[in-house]
Amino acid sequence: MSISQVRESAGSRRATARGTGITRQPRIAIIGAGFSGLGLGIRLKRAGLTDFTIFEKADNVGGTWRDNRYPGLSCDIPSRYYAWSFAPNPDWSMTFSPGSEIQGYIEKVAAKERLSDFVEYHTPVTAARWDETEWEVWSNDRSLGRFDFVISAVGFLHYPNHPDIKGLDTFAGKVVHTAEWDSTATWVGKRVGVIGNGSTGTQVVAAITPEVEELVHFMRTPQWMVPMDKKPYRRSWKLAQRFVPGLSKRTFKFYEEAQDAFGEGFTEPGPGQDAFVQMPRDFLEAAVPDPDLRAKLTPDYPPGCRRLIVSSEYYQMIQRPNAHLVRDGIVEVVPEGVVTADGTLHELDLLIVATGYDANAFIRRLGLVGRDGATVEELWKDGYRTYESVALDGFPNFFMLGGPHSPFGHFSFVLSGEHQSRYAVRWIEAWARGEYENAAPSTAAVDRFTAQQRVKIKETTWGADCVSWYQDVSGTPSLYPWSARTFRESMSKRVVSDFDVQR
Numbered sequence: 001m002s003i004s005q006v007r008e009s010a011g012s013r014r015a016t017a018r019g020t021g022i023t024r025q026p027r028i029a030i031i032g033a034g035f036s037g038l039g040l041g042i043r044l045k046r047a048g049l050t051d052f053t054i055f056e057k058a059d060n061v062g063g064t065w066r067d068n069r070y071p072g073l074s075c076d077i078p079s080r081y082y083a084w085s086f087a088p089n090p091d092w093s094m095t096f097s098p099g100s101e102i103q104g105y106i107e108k109v110a111a112k113e114r115l116s117d118f119v120e121y122h123t124p125v126t127a128a129r130w131d132e133t134e135w136e137v138w139s140n141d142r143s144l145g146r147f148d149f150v151i152s153a154v155g156f157l158h159y160p161n162h163p164d165i166k167g168l169d170t171f172a173g174k175v176v177h178t179a180e181w182d183s184t185a186t187w188v189g190k191r192v193g194v195i196g197n198g199s200t201g202t203q204v205v206a207a208i209t210p211e212v213e214e215l216v217h218f219m220r221t222p223q224w225m226v227p228m229d230k231k232p233y234r235r236s237w238k239l240a241q242r243f244v245p246g247l248s249k250r251t252f253k254f255y256e257e258a259q260d261a262f263g264e265g266f267t268e269p270g271p272g273q274d275a276f277v278q279m280p281r282d283f284l285e286a287a288v289p290d291p292d293l294r295a296k297l298t299p300d301y302p303p304g305c306r307r308l309i310v311s312s313e314y315y316q317m318i319q320r321p322n323a324h325l326v327r328d329g330i331v332e333v334v335p336e337g338v339v340t341a342d343g344t345l346h347e348l349d350l351l352i353v354a355t356g357y358d359a360n361a362f363i364r365r366l367g368l369v370g371r372d373g374a375t376v377e378e379l380w381k382d383g384y385r386t387y388e389s390v391a392l393d394g395f396p397n398f399f400m401l402g403g404p405h406s407p408f409g410h411f412s413f414v415l416s417g418e419h420q421s422r423y424a425v426r427w428i429e430a431w432a433r434g435e436y437e438n439a440a441p442s443t444a445a446v447d448r449f450t451a452q453q454r455v456k457i458k459e460t461t462w463g464a465d466c467v468s469w470y471q472d473v474s475g476t477p478s479l480y481p482w483s484a485r486t487f488r489e490s491m492s493k494r495v496v497s498d499f500d501v502q503r
């Protein structure tokens with residue numbers, strides 16, 4: 001069925017909404033077919049709200065799990081908690097699953113939920129304008145139509161950060177960015193350089209070191225690490241997950257509680273946090289006996305200020321005889337390899353660039369124009385301002401999944417998207433019941449939330465003295481600073497008095 005047929009049949013689909021009080025079908029534009037956008041689509045369908053389109057720039061669902069294909073790609077959040085709560089997967093192969101398996105899971109659920117009818121591929125959203133009653137959405141010169149709601153689900157690590165390193169384009173071998181992996185790149189038996197040691201660079205080094213002739217890891221700023229309890233699931237456990245009544249729910253709950261406790265290590269000051277931040281120090285001490293190497297791997301800022309790296313393998317790998325940790329800064333790249341500040345030329349065959357993303361892009365590139373010409377750039381010129389991470393003043397009938405102030409430092413991104421989706425759907429259902437025409441949070445409510453966020457973040461580990469990609473132009477980490485429990489609670493309420501509502 002084509003998208004227009006789906007829309008035309010919305011009237012007949014209304015029958016599914018009987019008993020919910022729905023009297024009209026809102027037209028909804030969702031931007032992005034990753035975990036958040038697809039999850040929202042599934043929720044809308046289940047609520048009987050079927051006049052929605054998911055605009056996707058690429059040719060498949062999956063978002064970051066579709067785009068990233070570098071060696072070692074996996075998720076450092078436990079698989080049973082990095083999945084939609086309504087679609088448990090008994091077949092995860094490991095406690096922490098590889099990226100390709102996560103992409104397979106997303107595709108499988110999207111197919112089962114028949115979401116392909118609702119996704120328009122090859123359609124990057126480049127502008128969306130509020131015209132006092134509705135949104136008009138554009139992909140370059142093409143109008144994609146008029147909508148009652150626009151919801152961004154574009155994620156926050158999306159646009160690769162290409163480092164400005166002198167001579168990078170002169171390298172004689174292949175240069176490949178992890179976020180744009182070149183499937184023809186080969187590393188087995190080669191001399192390989194990896195630039196960057198965030199979660200990505202660390203995963204790459206851990207995966208390829210045993211297979212390369214020589215591994216040179218260029219590390220500008222060391223990062224704190226914690227071990228990962230990664231192990232394969234036995235067949236009997238997978239069968240139990242599938243067939244034992246209630247087991248899958250209980251396992252999810254177990255991980256939820258464990259992740260909540262882990263998250264509180266970041267957000268709640270006190271003895272628990274003190275013990276939590278000691279963990280990475282103890283891990284490094286135990287894993288790296290050589291004091292010189294340990295000194296090179298020791299950050300000069302407190303643990304938890306940046307995102308913790310979760311890896312049990314990296315410290316082992318960097319101690320292998322074929323691995324070299326280089327802390328001298330990169331001066332330039334020449335055809336033969338990388339020259340560092342001590343004058344050494346590191347001769348290489350392949351250069352892997354793991355330098356992350358433009359983490360401050362968020363929704364900036366969507367060309368949103370709200371009420372009275374409001375723009376996101378103007379709204380955020382002095383730092384992020386949001387209402388509870390999901391809405392913006394001056395942008396009626398607009399919601400963000402995974403925007404600034406979301407709990408992406410201590411929560412499963414899949415589940416934070418789910419809670420934010422539930423919140424948006426609650427507002428959309430009220431519209432469908434005819435309770436209002438448009439609504440945006442008041443400036444007072446946004447100011448209040450933002451001020452509270454800026455005070456509380458100072459109590460978290462992210463508020464310590466360091467430079468991290470979490471920070472906005474004001475230096476404030478753009479994270480939800482309260483516990484995961486508080487986040488779930490806030491997403492379960494719809495405080496209408498915080499909104500300017502046109503009826």
Ligand code: NAP
Nearest residue numbers: 074075076163196197198199200201220221307354355356
């Ligand atoms: P990242 O954390 O931003 O790390 C980028 C690395 O590149 C840093 O080590 C940085 O050094 C270095 N770098 C950047 N520009 C450089 C330059 N010009 N010269 C030398 N070094 C340079 O990026 P990431 O590792 O891709 O991770 C980003 C985020 O993605 C993570 O924090 C996480 O949220 C997510 N992620 C998650 C998983 C998962 O398993 N869930 C896996 C991968 C990624 P400095 O520190 O000195 O700037």
